[in-house]
Amino acid sequence: MTLKVRTLACAAIGFAIALVHAQTGNPENFRVPVVYYKLPNGLRVVLSPDHTAPTVVTALYYRIGFRVEPKDRTGFAHLFEHMMFQGSRNLGKMEFIKLVQQNGGMLNGSTRFDFTNYFEVLPSNKLETALWAEADRMKGLAITDENLKNQQGVVGNEVKVAVLNRPYGGFPWLYMPQYANTNWYNAHNFYGDLKDIQAATLEDVQKFFKTYYAPNNAALAVVGDFEPEAAKAIVEKYFAQIPKSDLPPQPDLTEPRQETEITATRKDALANRPGLAFGYHMPARNTPEYFAMGLLDQMLVQGDDSLLYEEVVKKRGYAGEISGGINVDLGNMFDYNGPMLWTAYLIHDPNVTDAQIMGAVDDVMDRLQATPVDRSLLDRNITKMRAGLYDEMTQLGGFGRANLLDCFALFDDDPAKINALDMNFGSVTPELIEQTARDYLRKTNRTVLMVEPGAPQSAKPASAGAGR
């Protein structure tokens, strides 16, 4: 397998969700073992043993994502992620990668809205090797100008391959947040302007590391074939001595309530068919409405049984598929911590108008807002949720499970939440679905983004206008 330091663009794994007790009853809900504690320096540690295979996942998450990066350095959080592979106290350039690979493992890192992660999947006897290496780079980087220039080239190429040199590049995952949000932290180009990426200096790298890469700003999950007591001893040995740091206060990330529908059009010189995306601001995390939106996502756009698939694809034939989700293409409904969108999108033929498609969408949304859904429809989507979570938890030999545990530790200080999800989703009623659809799937909470084939007039999305 090729293992790139893959990031943003391709980082999104399908979606994933919850353990639910549907009305049909499920005799074997899978309980995730969770051992959770903190080191005195603040490092959050989650251990989840599973002896199915002799492999182990180590996943270190830092609570710094692209949302909060220096304002004159768009794309910096992601560039910095690349620098974490360029050399630390005991491992020179390429040595970290070689260490993991030569021990029979794979590794990667990615940058998301609210965290940057680094993980390894290895034969389980190499747990200590992986933790030693992660601790080494938490202690400090050793990077040259040459390394930085090299990775500025690599990251520039990443932006080109994922966005600039392909049709529909950045649609909708990179662009939708820029139109739908108003707070800079949520609305800037987080892949980065190439000029900003090139302007970064070693001092920027050093400052960012000192500010955010500390044990009290991180969570470490270990999933797989190990004994918790042995793992605890290894974690203590390598991480306990790393000093904590003074973290800056989190900036205000809030978005004002949206009261008017936003529409925007982007030209895409490489595309030959129009694209259409529509996004709605999500309810706050962990509220009943948030869990209802998770089920609405399932109901609306996940699977051939979903309402928008039936209406837009099958009945009206406007597109061959419709895709979407919460935190679309950059994660799932659990791995973020701030304002978020539910977004759906499709590509269609020019003989179908955006108004026709949005008319079909409105028909579906109107139905959801007019009357509670059938209990059987709700149960089916609770089942899809549960199955989706099982699939997610098996991703990459348990990395998907580590992802959830790390996020629940970092954002909620409660990784055991993973076992409460069935109750959270199971508590959603048809009435709550209806109410949530009314409150959040309203047109005035919506941004519609259209892609038109043709040469762009302006590369900046600042021309987004309100109303239509």
Add this chain to the structure above:
Amino acid sequence: MTRKFGCIATFVAILAFGHQQQKETPPAGGPPRPFHLAKTDDFTLPNGMRVTLVPYGVIPHVSVRAFVDAGGVNELANQVWLSRLTALLMKEGTESRSAEQIADAAADAGGRLEIDAGVEETGIGGVVLSDRAAAFIALVADVLQRPLLPASQVERLKSDLQRELAIAKTQPDMVARERFLRTIYPDSPYGRLFPAESELKGYSAGDVAAFYKNNFGAARTHLYVAGKLDGGLRAVIQSAFGEWQAGPAPVKMSAHPVAAHSFAMIDRPGAAQSTLYMGLPVADPTSPDYIPLDVMNALLGGSFASRITSNIREQKGYTYSPRSLIATDHHLAYWAEIADVTTSVTGPSLKEIFYEVDRLRKDPPSDSELKGIQNYLAGLFILRNTMSPDALIQQLRFVDSQGMSRAFLTDYVQKVIAVKPQDIQRVAEAYIVPSKMTIVVAGDRAKIADQVKPYETAAP
């Protein structure tokens, strides 16, 4: 660390550590824990359908995947994607279920029914909850045996495929790959990635019905079920598929790939990058040279720490995701290096790729470099066989579709470890021959024509 860079770099700025210090040696970890491939339960129904059950894991879900020998190789030259249209139409209803009922039944099992056709086979199945697996298997059986293939849905699905085709032709990676395959597999289904728009428009419900009738049946089908299995699935499968007719016998197509120098440029004016797709046919998985080639590939360009990736990404910064691979079909394989490189360094990228190929063809790698790659492949093998139910099935399907013994899997690690440095050099020299390569470059012709000139003619 500090010493290393202090000696070689002109400007060195060290973050966080200003003092030279002794490097620590990474801890080696304990002895490896034993690994055993999951045991399979294989049987054949009286109608010839093969079945493989793989009980595995603790998470209560299963992957159900049937593979039918029906794909591009079974199409006529002017029927490209007819197999795909057939696959799409199969979801549109059976004798006893509407399309909506099929979708709902799959969702009630916790999954979705996925069907698509590739060049050699049609895959149908999904991942569902363990306690709903029996119902999902019955659904798969129904769709495979009793599809309505309704004419009413043909035009809609054809326009979906036309849109997909139009979009694919704007994607640099797709057009480069298409040209590459067309060049090394001339006049062969393996070289037909895209249909002509006009021929796609012409397919009828009758064409689909004929394709289904001529290519679907128990004798061409192998069903795999992997994951946490509830009891009684064997009886479920026997009952769901027992009445299916054997149908047509499998047909294997032989292909004669071209190993000769060629160069093609696909002009993409204004492109920020050039997309490179370059390679040639190599020994297929049934050859004794395949595993040495596999190891050679991982060392040359098929892993993060490989030579080409280290060179054009980590030293030069020309590209983000370069990779080499060995792509296999039935008793067929080609090696390719694929990379999207910044336009201004298209020529230098080609130069470095050939430099690394030449270097490996001339000198065997060191023992330690090879050992590192062997360890990598041995570890990866465990992951590939345990990561998920689908990953398990993929491994088994690879072996079965080549008609090989499952011993390929049980012996794999041992054979990887047995490869010697001179074997790497030998297979590189024998197979990765620059003068026989097909080189495709999709990029801005005006900016790269001069850069790529040296590669338009065969290397001496």
